Amino acid sequence: MALTAAPSAGDAILRRQRVRESAARTYARSFPIVPVRAHGMTVEGADGRRYLDCLSGAGTLALGHNHPTxxxxxxxxxxxxxxxxxxxxxxxxxxxxxxxxxxxxxxxxxxxxxxxxxxxxxxxxxxxxxxxxxxxxxxxxxxxxxxxxxxxxxxxxxxxxxxxxxxxxxxxxxxxxxxxxxxxxxxxxxxxxxxxxxxxxxxxxxxxxxxxxxxxxxxxxxxxxxxxxxxxxxxxxxxxxxxxxxxxxxxxxxxxxxxxxxxxxxxxxxxxxxxxxxxxxxxxxxxxxxxxxxxxxxxxxxxxxxxxxxxxxxxxxxxxxxxxxxxxxxxxHGLVERADLLGARLTGRLDALKGRLPVIGDVRGRGLMIGVELVDPSGEPDRCGAHPADPELARRVRAECLQRGLIVELGGRHDAVLRLLPPLTVTDEQVEAVLERLAEAIEAASR
Known part of the structure; x- marks a missing residue:
């Protein structure tokens, strides 16, 4: 007889949450993980996996998780x-x-x-x-x-x-x-x-x-x-x-x-x-x-x-x-100026990515508050040349991001905008990791 692996503590917590909490819960649906530790931009789940958090408590965590100060x-x-x-x-x-x-x-x-x-x-x-x-x-x-x-x-x-x-x-x-x-x-x-x-x-x-x-x-x-x-x-x-x-x-x-x-x-x-x-x-x-x-x-x-x-x-x-x-x-510590600098770097690189991934309709934002609007490039463009929003693709990209250890939430008129809100303390190396994982997730989801 085959043995069934015992459910992890994290799985049990998620199951109890689904039973006990209201149907209005939101982020818990998007990210079925149980964070147990966090520092800076990194969140560790009960399953031992680590994630780069580009949600930052919907912008609450200016200094990231558990900053020493x-x-x-x-x-x-x-x-x-x-x-x-x-x-x-x-x-x-x-x-x-x-x-x-x-x-x-x-x-x-x-x-x-x-x-x-x-x-x-x-x-x-x-x-x-x-x-x-x-x-x-x-x-x-x-x-x-x-x-x-x-x-x-x-x-x-x-x-x-x-x-x-x-x-x-x-x-x-x-x-x-x-x-x-x-x-x-x-x-x-x-x-x-x-x-x-x-x-x-x-x-x-x-x-x-x-x-x-x-x-x-x-x-x-x-x-x-x-x-x-x-x-x-x-x-x-x-x-x-x-x-x-x-x-x-x-x-x-x-x-x-x-x-x-x-x-x-x-x-x-x-x-x-x-x-x-x-x-x-x-x-x-x-x-x-x-x-x-x-x-x-x-x-x-x-x-x-x-x-x-x-x-x-x-x-x-x-x-x-x-x-x-x-x-x-x-x-x-100059984090205002750094947000401006890193934001320009991120939007510039994402704009370049738009050139080879037509599902990216628009990249916009200011500082470290960035949006990537996903579209259906085969759809009829409107008077401004914008293709129809693609919320289903956006959901797939969010899931692919999570699989790659990146937490990104959606927003916008049709929930088709990937929202990037990293902490102001994000490092250069983390910026590169975010860009790499995001690009891979968009490519995988749009195949």
């Missing part, structure tokens, strides 16, 4: 006996984090701003920013963009673009949806000129007395759309949005949850364009791998009454210590 800050805080939970009371750790945060903010913004500590997820900071501007302006509506992703709570979901996550339940909020510039699949069918048309459309719509748009409480946007497919907004378009909102007294909220802390080759993505927003929503990397979210805003908007936006878990001492250490490490 972050661990030292956490251990020091634990050993100090500092209280780990104090609602919104003042602590030395909060004061230090706030100092590090304000020191990092764009010129002209941080020197006259206030910070509000929110619940530990970015979606609550989005809710806080929207509520803040509704309070300040006395208006209710919001301007948001196609392709946007701002979170899963009611207000954040209302300004999110993806129809799938809104369905089947309606989300609240009076939101006017505007066209985001997306040159490869331009909403106007005009490619690179789409940004100019988008700005013209926004301005004329807001000024049209029969346009149906009431004066809004705020405009909210991402400088680079992450879940929307790694779509960077042109700097000129961002400056136009700032001009349009300023001239009409509309507060501008920039969602930097995924783009912040050096990810795009600037400490904050707005710095590429030079615009100064009225509010910035920050989370993910600012907690140094631990949950933390804030909204920073110009002090003239601080019209809240005490308790206007509260929550139990706004005082995560460990996250503040880890976050302060992360912000300073990124600034002091």
């Amino acid at each position: 972050v661990l030292t800050a956490i251990r020091r805080t634990l050993d100090s006996g500092a209280p780990l939970h104090l609602l919104d009371l003042a602590t030395a750790e909060k004061d230090d984090f706030t100092t590090a945060l304000f020191d990092s903010l764009p010129p002209g913004f941080g020197d006259r701003s206030r910070v509000h500590f929110c619940g530990p997820a970015g979606t609550d900071a989005v809710e806080a920013a929207l509520k803040l501007m509704q309070t300040a302006t006395g208006r209710r509506g919001a301007l948001a963009f196609t392709g946007a992703y701002h979170g899963m709570t009611a207000g954040a979901l209302a300004v999110t673009g993806a129809v799938e996550v809104k369905s089947p339940l309606p989300s609240g909020g009076e939101v006017t949806r505007l066209p985001y510039p997306y040159a490869y699949r331009c909403p106007f069918g005009e490619g690179a000129r789409g940004a100019e048309l988008s700005a013209t459309y926004v301005e004329r719509l807001l000024d049209d007395p029969s346009g149906g748009v009431l004066p809004p409480a705020a405009m909210i946007l991402e400088v680079v759309q992450g879940e929307g497919g790694v779509v960077p907004a042109p700097d000129g378009w961002l400056r136009e949005m700032r001009r349009i909102t300023t001239e009409r007294g509309i507060p501008l909220i920039v969602d930097e949850v995924q783009t912040g802390v050096g990810r795009t080759g600037a400490m904050w993505a707005v710095e590429h364009s030079g615009i100064v927003p009225d509010a910035m929503v920050l989370s993910k990397a600012i907690g140094g791998s631990l949950p933390l979210a804030v909204v920073v805003y110009r002090e003239e908007y601080d019209g809240w009454l005490p308790g206007a936006h509260t929550g139990t878990f706004r005082g995560n001492t460990l996250a503040m210590a880890a976050g302060a250490a992360t912000l300073r490490y990124v600034a002091e």
Whole structure:
């Protein structure tokens, strides 16, 4: 009689997860592994296999897994006996984090701003920013963009673009949806000129007395759309949005949850364009791998009454210590400039790969936030010359990547964009390994 190998501990954990956890789980479906150790960019599974992590906690891990600087800050805080939970009371750790945060903010913004500590997820900071501007302006509506992703709570979901996550339940909020510039699949069918048309459309719509748009409480946007497919907004378009909102007294909220802390080759993505927003929503990397979210805003908007936006878990001492250490490490070790350099190297090499692999329709991004859109080259191109997205191929590529020890997640309008979010500490050798494994996976999946 043949002997059957006993299931591994990892297999048993995955089986229990499938039985116990909700059907809404996502990453666990894409990556059926059980991580047991991690350092830097490397994750080791229960089966002993090692993976290069190009997901980085959806951009949370600016310094990668278990960076010594972050661990030292956490251990020091634990050993100090500092209280780990104090609602919104003042602590030395909060004061230090706030100092590090304000020191990092764009010129002209941080020197006259206030910070509000929110619940530990970015979606609550989005809710806080929207509520803040509704309070300040006395208006209710919001301007948001196609392709946007701002979170899963009611207000954040209302300004999110993806129809799938809104369905089947309606989300609240009076939101006017505007066209985001997306040159490869331009909403106007005009490619690179789409940004100019988008700005013209926004301005004329807001000024049209029969346009149906009431004066809004705020405009909210991402400088680079992450879940929307790694779509960077042109700097000129961002400056136009700032001009349009300023001239009409509309507060501008920039969602930097995924783009912040050096990810795009600037400490904050707005710095590429030079615009100064009225509010910035920050989370993910600012907690140094631990949950933390804030909204920073110009002090003239601080019209809240005490308790206007509260929550139990706004005082995560460990996250503040880890976050302060992360912000300073990124600034002091040149990781912002390195993200810009390595991002250019990666996109350049991927562009070259596109020349011999026609299933790569577009390569785009900023810094170490890169998207590779996969297409069906046999399909009929649209007016911009873009072939149909190929989500099935993208899923096969993701699986082939995992087989080769590379963790890459999908995004974009049709889940056909490979998203690369390596830690800012990625080495030159790891960059080469990512490129090699990714190229092999695309070739294998497209045969």
